[in-house]
Amino acid sequence: MEHIALYRAWRPQSFQDMVGQQHIIRTLQNAIREQRLSHAYLFSGPRGTGKTTTAKVLAKAVNCEKGPAAEPCNECEACRRITAGAVMDVLEIDAASNRGVEEIRDLREKVKYAPTEVRQKVYIIDEVHMLTTEAFNALLKTLEEPPPHVMFILATTEPHRLPATVISRCQRFDFRRVSIEEQSGRLKMICEQEGITAEDEAIQYICRLSEGGMRDALSILDQIASFTDGQVSYEQVLSLTGGIPSKQFSQLAQTLLDGDVGSMMQMIEDLMQEGKSADKCMENLMYYFRDLLMIKTVPQADKLTERVLDPEDYREMAHAFSRPQLFRIIETLNHYQTEMKYSQQPQMLFEVALLKLCSIPQQEHTSADRPAASAAGVDSGEITQLKRQVTELEKKLEKALQGGLTASGGGGTQASGQGGSSRSSKGGAPRVSRAAKIPSGLEKYVAQKDSSDTSMIQSKWHQVLQAVKDEKVTIHAWFMNGEPVSVLEDSILVAFKNDIHRETTEKPMNKGVIEQVFERLLGQPYRLVTMMLKDWNEAIQGGTVAAEKPFELEHEEEQGGGGKEPWVDEALQMFGEDLVVIKE
Structure with a gap:
């Protein structure tokens, strides 16, 4: 028949x-x-x-x-x-x-x-x-x-x-997806009627593979029963569907934790020799880490996992990873899985993805051992960047305070460079006006403008701009207004034609993104230093630029009773002292 x-x-x-x-x-x-x-x-x-x-x-x-x-x-x-x-x-x-x-x-x-x-x-x-x-x-x-x-x-x-x-x-x-329990009951009844012997684990795995479709579950069961003469085991289901045993998942996850690149590459080679496809391995691995995340995050997550038959066996491995680690791993695998669709060498991308994953557990400790900032999901690179920016701000503040003491003449009776008596504001303190930022030691940057390092950076500048655009297109829109004019040790001096573009680029968040691109693309960390292009041109032509005065101290004229003009007060109230410059 x-x-x-x-x-x-x-x-x-x-x-x-x-x-x-x-x-x-x-x-x-x-x-x-x-x-x-x-x-x-x-x-x-x-x-x-x-x-x-x-x-x-x-x-x-x-x-x-x-x-x-x-x-x-x-x-x-x-x-x-x-x-x-x-x-x-x-x-x-x-x-x-x-x-x-x-x-x-x-x-x-x-x-x-x-x-x-x-x-x-x-x-x-x-x-x-x-x-x-x-x-x-x-x-x-x-x-x-x-x-x-x-x-x-x-x-x-x-x-x-x-x-x-x-x-x-x-x-x-x-119509909703059929639950695993309902599918399992139906498949067991059909197996009894058809004379098929099937392990419970095999039936559950078939149901999970069908993703809620009863027809798909019956098709898989039919295929496997034909191959095994009516004896369906869990190992046979894995072999015929291209799945990976949970034991191999655990071993692969352990190599990522240990950073054991050699063992990991050998495991990849073994999978390929067994006839597994790289894209299928990538999909299964992403499901595995997704299940680890569910088990770690959600109590009683056995109904939410796609491939894990016994969640208890996975709790120890889930505890070994922190949630930020699992998020990073899933994001990385998803990125490379998308790239695989357009690649002629999917196995190479699979290997690169796992090599990249090996560095994640080493960069981020488990939640039990990490400091509070890392436990909250803050990247270690971001912490380093913030520390460096705080140090720079402390140096600038120290210079500004020293300049303020010199200008006030120790007692605030003589304003340096003003040639007149002291004119103080309502609070009695000198006001810091917004002046063009000129990097200290400008003559050193001028001396390095034709150096080999400067030429190298200028030759790669198009790549730098493209990398910044890939990170965040809005930063690129401001940053492309500048051009690299000199490289001094670990600093890249970028001159801008427009002050608004320079100020926006100098914002800590934007500057941090650019400096991360520097480090990734140029192979070493560089600090971004900015100034106006017209000031740079004056400096290289021998003009006088106030290189050592990043801030200027100005005092208000006493008007009659010692107050300011009403429009001055209104401007300060509307825009703040940082944006208002009062010139005599």
């Missing part, structure tokens, strides 16, 4: 045989009992969850010779012929092959004729989202007001592609 695929042989023929869609079955049965059936239904949901099967069972239920009945008898002539697909009044249309307006117009012409073999005409349109816009428009009026002897059942996996005008004319039912 010819073999029939399991998913066809065990397709439900009545509502009671349906698995996992009780909310839909109950609604339809009540509608049949109370004679409240709609003229149009929309069944949407993932593949293999029973949309078309439910449509056929509903067609039998409304046309059963003993009904309409909540359950078709499957014994009368109408039920048996509908099951065999031999009734012309119950028509199943594949919208992917009949998607044009002409096919829908032909359907619309035939709808008006009364059924000849059964009680009610039923049109099942599968994959209805494939219809063209013109075809939908041709169907609209008929779908809204069909003859009383016609029922439409639309089935789709992508309901978002249907026009809202079509959805509003149907009663919509959303």
Whole structure:
């Protein structure tokens, strides 16, 4: 006797045989009992969850010779012929092959004729989202007001592609993924009836691979049972589906923790020799670390894991990683998985991804041993960058205070460089005005403007700008206004044509991103130093630039009673002292 695929042989023929869609079955049965059936239904949901099967069972239920009945008898002539697909009044249309307006117009012409073999005409349109816009428009009026002897059942996996005008004319039912428990029970019953011996772990793994689709689960079971002569084991399921045993996952994760590159590369080579594909290994590994994250984060996460059969076996490994580590690992794997789709060497990308992952556990200690800042998810590189910026700010503050003491003459009676008596503000303290920032030791930068280091940086500047753009396009928009003019030891001096662009680039967050790009692209850490291009041109032409005065101290004129002009007070109140410069 010819073999029939399991998913066809065990397709439900009545509502009671349906698995996992009780909310839909109950609604339809009540509608049949109370004679409240709609003229149009929309069944949407993932593949293999029973949309078309439910449509056929509903067609039998409304046309059963003993009904309409909540359950078709499957014994009368109408039920048996509908099951065999031999009734012309119950028509199943594949919208992917009949998607044009002409096919829908032909359907619309035939709808008006009364059924000849059964009680009610039923049109099942599968994959209805494939219809063209013109075809939908041709169907609209008929779908809204069909003859009383016609029922439409639309089935789709992508309901978002249907026009809202079509959805509003149907009663919509959303089919959900079948749970692992329901799938396992159904597969065990089928195995008993078919004489197949299957391990519980194998059945559970098959259910997880099917991603909630009953048809996919039966197809996998059918394939494995054919290969193993009806003896289905967990190892055989892994071998035939390209899966990786959980033990190998644990070993691979342990090599990442230990930073053991040699063992990790050997494991990759063994996987490739076993016939595993690099993209499948990447997908399985990403699922594994996702499951570790779920186990670490969510109590009783066994229902949320995709590949872990026994979460207790994974808790120790989940404890060895911190949550920030797991986030970084999943993000890295996802990035390289996307790149794999366009690569001719997927194995190389898989190896590079794992090599990069080896450095993550070493950069970030586990949550039990890390300081509070790291435990909160702060990257160690960001901490180093912040420390360096704080040091720079302390130096600038010290210089500003020294300049302020010199300008005040020790007692605040003589303003240096002003040539007049002291003019103090309301608080009695000198005011620091916003002046052009000139880096200290400017003559050293001028001497290095034609050095080999400067030439090297200038030759790579286009790459630097592109890397900054890849990191954050808004920073690139400001930073591209500057050009590198000199390199002094670990500092790159960039001259800007516009002061707004320079000030925005100098913001700590933007500056930090740029300096990280320097270190990654140029191979060593560089500090970003900025100034205005016009000041730089004056310096290299021998002009006088106040290189040692990053800030200027100015004092207000006493006006009559010692106050300032009213518009000065208003400007200070609106913009703040840092942005207002008062010139005599």
